[in-house]
Amino acid sequence: MEKYLPTLETKRLIIRPISMDDKDYFFATDSQAEVHTFLNKEPVQSIEEMEKVIAFIQQQYEKYGIGRLGVIEKSSNQWIGWTGFKYIDELENGRIDFLDLGYRFRVESWGKGYATEAALACMQYYREHLTHFELHAITHTKNEGSRNVLEKVGFQITEEFYFDRWDIHCYWYDLVEQSVQS
Numbered sequence: 078m079e080k081y082l083p084t085l086e087t088k089r090l091i092i093r094p095i096s097m098d099d100k101d102y103f104f105a106t107d108s109q110a111e112v113h114t115f116l117n118k119e120p121v122q123s124i125e126e127m128e129k130v131i132a133f134i135q136q137q138y139e140k141y142g143i144g145r146l147g148v149i150e151k152s153s154n155q156w157i158g159w160t161g162f163k164y165i166d167e168l169e170n171g172r173i174d175f176l177d178l179g180y181r182f183r184v185e186s187w188g189k190g191y192a193t194e195a196a197l198a199c200m201q202y203y204r205e206h207l208t209h210f211e212l213h214a215i216t217h218t219k220n221e222g223s224r225n226v227l228e229k230v231g232f233q234i235t236e237e238f239y240f241d242r243w244d245i246h247c248y249w250y251d252l253v254e255q256s257v258q259s
């Protein structure tokens with residue numbers, strides 16, 4: 078398994094591994110109530126909670142050579158959110174042991190195409206280095222912004238399911254190319 082952790086660069090973004098030094102920036106995103114509208118509605122409440130999340134991400138770096146990555150806006154050199162892959166090792170929609178593509182951005186940076194730009198860079202990295210992992214994504218059925226991102230970068234809805242851990246109704250996405258092959 079490849080353990081190299083990437084730093085990806087796009088026209089407007091740097092997408093790079095997350096360290097404990099990022100905890101305040103990470104908190105500034107994950108504590109925003111709007112960011113959680115279509116998640117489990119539990120914004121992060123404290124820096125200590127954020128440290129646990131970063132420790133979990135760093136475990137994924139060690140164990141699987143992948144994990145969520147921080148997104149820096151080049152023009153301001155500011156953290157604006159995170160994206161990338163999470164290795165799912167608990168049942169989701171009856172599946173386990175796959176990668177999930179995800180992202181959360183600070184409200185101030187929505188609507189600028191950043192989520193799509195970052196997800197495209199992740200997808201290119203997936204195709205070049207990670208195709209030995211199965212890849213899926215999920216969104217709340219009403220999360221139109223996220224649905225748009227996923228559809229633009231090559232996913233399609235194949236199922237609808239109830240995500241019991243978060244008590245929300247979700248769409249399940251497969252890669253278009255994988256659905257065509259199977």
Ligand SMILES: CC(C)(COP(=O)(O)OP(=O)(O)OC[C@H]1O[C@@H](n2cnc3c(N)ncnc32)[C@H](O)[C@@H]1OP(=O)(O)O)[C@@H](O)C(=O)NCCC(=O)NCCS
Nearest residue numbers: 112180181182187188189190191192193216221222223225
């Ligand atoms: C989901 C999220 C990343 C989308 O960010 P974004 O800044 O809107 O993304 P982009 O600018 O790349 O835009 C994606 C597309 O969705 C569209 N879109 C964004 N919000 C929308 C909405 N509420 N309704 C309909 N379309 C929407 C955009 O117009 C864009 O389409 P276009 O390029 O054809 O105009 C952002 O809203 C977010 O961080 N939300 C909180 C966390 C979250 O829900 N993460 C996803 C969990 S599954």
